[in-house]
Amino acid sequence: GENVEQHPSTLSVQEGDSAVIKCTYSDSASNYFPWYKQELGKGPQLIIDIRSNVGEKKDQRIAVTLNKTAKHFSLHITETQPEDSAVYFCAANLNTGFQKLVFGTGTRLLVSP
């Protein structure tokens, strides 16, 4: 089955710096890779996703890159702000014909003013 590894487990940056979170997956059949942000006391919320036919996708300060050959994908946050502080999860789908995700173990991002 699919296995998703995520690094680092914690990341501390200064406001305005960039943050990068990396994930690897094992199942070459996976073709959908979402990223979720979880704020304290809340459920995860989708912030960006990428499909396997695309190498990069951007949405304002966040971007995701995908390397299918190496089976890894990364989340990039530029010009970080204190409100970016949260736990971020990557995920990969199991290509079962409907949505079924395997999540990474999460990265706690702390942005200091």
Place this chain on the structure above:
Amino acid sequence: IAGITQAPTSQILAAGRRMTLRCTQDMRHNAMYWYRQDLGLGLRLIHYSNTAGTTGKGEVPDGYSVSRANTDDFPLTLASAVPSQTSVYFCASSAAGTHTEAFFGQGTRLTVV
């Protein structure tokens, strides 16, 4: 729009007791999921349902059961709770398809003592 609602928000439960966690969505999503979140382990799928009347086992199904009598409700039952089931439980739903956003509830924090 409520989205997806879980109840209770938190619960302390004696070992051996039966407990049902409730989940209701108003988005008419076909698919629903139950995850547990544990520190260092991320989100792990317990059970899922891709349409009313059908359910399936996820990564960690033992000790849990689900039912899907209608589109909106997807309760999770612990028949006889054990301390290892202490966790935060998240219900989620998504529209049909393999690349659709999963919407999460706010979670239920369960402590089994």
